[in-house]
Amino acid sequence: MAFEYAPAPESRAVVDIRPTYGLFIDGEFRDAADGKVFKTVSPSTEEVLAEVADAGAADVDAAVAAARRAFGPWSALPGAERGKYLYRIARIIQERSRELAVLETLDNGKPIRETRDADLPLVAAHFFYYAGWADKLKHAGFGPEPRPLGVAGQVIPWNFPLLMLAWKIAPALATGNTVVLKPAETTPLSALFFADICRQAGLPKGVVNILTGDGRAGAALVAHEGVDKVAFTGSTAVGKEIARTVAGTRKKVTLELGGKGANIVFDDAPIDQAVEGIVNGIFFNQGQVCCAGSRLLVQESIQDELLDSLKRRLATLRVGDPLDKNTDVGAINSAEQLARITALAETGEAEGAERWSAPCELPDSGYWFAPTLFTGVSQAHTVAREEIFGPVLSVLTFRTPDEAVAKANNTPYGLSAGIWTEKGSRILAVANKLRAGVVWANTFNKFDPTSPFGGYKESGSGREGGRHGLEAYLDV
């Protein structure tokens, strides 16, 4: 008799979503100046969760003006006082973490296990970490009196909505900047709940402003004259557009962009942990992770054994209702993203790679894509070069460490890489040669507020996290 897990849904009752939300400008919610709104849906059910104000140019003006007014007093506050606001925010996030986890799962489609065990703990930790920097900036190695830049315009993606907000807002506020943040169009809700947390923390009005809207609002924010600093996480294409927009201005810019991370498995790898690392590398958050290990580079001599293990493991992934506590793989964030993943997977097949999908039943409504492998992939295949941003793993082989490194680096991206081997000297040698900002050896997709994260080459510039993360928001 099979051990069927009964449904174990997390309660939706802990979160109260209002039917409509305004923009958060100067400490209060208000409608868009032109009254426009858009709907945000739950990707796992296509249910409309709320109607949200759609920011236009006038709203960007108002938000930047509010942030500018708030900048003087906020940056003049003693660092210790700014820090205490951030500590308050960290604590309130911890208190409300279950509510926020459920909210994030509803709006994003990712499994509650991840929002509960990864996103929310990291969000709180990030604020807690940067809170402590606020009164220690002169010791951070950026000169005796590092100054804030001013108003930071921040645009974040939909894959980790609240975590990316934390990565942006915590260091900005700790260093004395004020912010105007635009969450992604498909995941606006957790940022709006964060606005309420700012209220509960008593944060001075205008220090944090939240503008919901689409790419046009983001572009207007980035281009706004009153913005001193631009921070963006998202696609490389948009990142390049932003780099062009800020050219010749005073605006400091940091970018966290795409990736095509290589996860390199040598023949002496701890194989069971490598399989877990591969799974975590590409199926965590449905593969919608910029640092995903989307290219598996496996030493040819263990390819069959590893792929057998991997397929067996993938068959145990539980795909479905993101609110179910036993779900491993949730919904794709949007119909648009699903279409992109589907198209790239079709290209992979058309180009002759062999497709294998985990046997799983997908729900009828919502946006779903079964965990998928492509074998027989070469560097020339589209699925080995383009970021798919979905649960699709391309499997390539190599014969020697040199070849592994050459293939791993053979991409315009340079965000992440993985190395699996029990040989310490090989880890160090390969890590040294990889052109990637984060190298996980015998682990994958680990994050910590103290640990700098960011890319080489077209994966972006600047680092988020750790002491390094302060530089993006200081005039150095």
Added chain:
Amino acid sequence: MPSVTSTPTAGTAALADATASDAALRRFLHGLPGVDAVGLEARAAMLGTRSIKTTAKAYAIDLAISMIDLTTLEGADTAGKVRSLSAKGRRPDPTDPETPKVAAICVYPDMVATAKEALAGSGVKVASVATAFPAGRAALPVKLADTRDAVAAGADEIDMVIDRGAFLSGRYLQVFEEIRAVKEACAREDGSAARLKVIFETGELSTYDNIRRACWLAMLAGADFIKTSTGKVGVNATPPNTLLLMEAARDFHAATGTRIGVKPAGGIRTTKDAVKYLVMVNETLGEDWLSNEWFRFGASSLLNDLLMQRQKLRTGRYSGPDYVTVD
């Protein structure tokens, strides 16, 4: 429960070669993939977050009860204690005859006859520890005599301990041959044999790499079950070390077609713990292992917690220790 006649070493010629000499065995065991401790522990912890509710929980509780080797291994054991425990094993919850029986009663060799008599006709097995349990510090003839005594007294299953000293000093072939000898001592005159569980005392092997090697060594030598620990040292079964045993059994099955049972023992006291282990079985070994033929819990206090949870599911109210029997 069908009788088991596994012939593990018959799997592949390659594996047979592995045990041809001390050097070959060492090369084989040291050539097994390494274990990254943090990754193993993270995987075990993740499986521990599975939320098993309602119908699944009811299923898991009954399954867990049926997998218990209800154990008493005290210097103070008496015939009365063993009979009392046997009665509990036959009928764990007197208020509900639907409650499954446990898998076995596990005792010292001198108590086997008593247990056998008390369990006659119940279908509950008698398991006996042997080989100078728990330290395993005795000469091989003593260990074999210990085993034969228990089998002769009617033991259905033998839980032997390996010589950790020999293992840790690298004398793998000695450990291997000792297991084989004990396995032979499990044979009965009618041609059947007691099933052999091989206890590693994982807490003393110290590293996960050692545990994986011990698993393969035992499986190659003819173990029917691999078992974590005696329950007599500081750290006994843990989710990661049991997961490692499961991975070894899974890989051995893939390599040879031979199924090996897994038994965590010691330290599993709550329903919540037991369910975590069953989740690990389900997601590592698969449903083929989800029976007491292939998975056991070495436990004593676990049973009453399972029974209280069972009563809670049946009645909707929380039970208490006065509503389960103390034996």
Added chain:
Amino acid sequence: MSEQDERATKAAGKAAKTKPKAKGAKAGAAAEVTATGRLSVLKTYKLFVGGKFPRSESGRVYEVTDSEGNWLANAPLASRKDARDAVVAARKAFGGWSGATAYNRGQVLYRVAEMLEGRREQFVGEVADAEGLSRAKAAEQVDAAVDRWVWYAGWTDKVAQVAGGANPVAGPYFNLSTPEPTGIVAVLAPQDSSFLGLVSVLAPAIATGNTVVAVAAERAPLPALSLAEVLATSDVPGGVVNLLSGRAAELGPPLAAHQDVNAIDLTGADAELARELEIAAADNLKRVVRPGLTSDWAVEPGLERMLAYLETKTVWHPTGSLGAAGSAY
């Protein structure tokens, strides 16, 4: 045209041009007839690419004068193809230079300072001519430039400790961040400081293990081209520094758009050119140093010009193999 022929042609040209102005101290060391009536030997200035001294593939030169308009030399007018060749040379050199030990890079940079010190008089003269400075003022520039090499030589094996370090992550992981060189840095050298300024933008880029393609100050390229001779004799591997003379507006765009260049320093570009080049640089997301990062070349620099060309790599590895079986210790 053979080298001899070309040389002869140039010398003839020089003589023709310099004759009318060949008087007084400012007549240019190059063309002066000595008191004894001996005609001095002029130097043909060339590009520095891949450790060699080629002429521009275009065959073009442009006239370089001192601040009073006196002819000093004909400098190569480098072309897009020269820039391309320089990038190839810089890429070829990157592996070895970035892989050299920091100690070794420090020794090489210090060697540059030593060589420069030995040719101090030559550079004082060239800087005085190039920038219209008195010899005393020019000497200050040259001395500061020598000292700047020494300063950066000392940084090669220290910057990693200042810019990197262990991160105390909340989990059983060893976590280390290390700065690594960005790759190839294209440099439009400052126009206002032909030598100290050049050294100040060049040294930090190579101290950190990058390789460089630099475009010298347009109107005063001679100190830069002479610096190449110092670099060539200082154990700096060929291709680590490549020096071009020519127009920033001509060489900037191909370098800014080059997909194998990883960073660009726009110090020597005017505001309009800088904006245009920053836009072009976005195509492969080069690291961009905008003009104005350094306002006074005489002041001791900070870390900014090194940090600009360093990528932070963070490596994670699990810890915790002790007591892995959960035994009691």
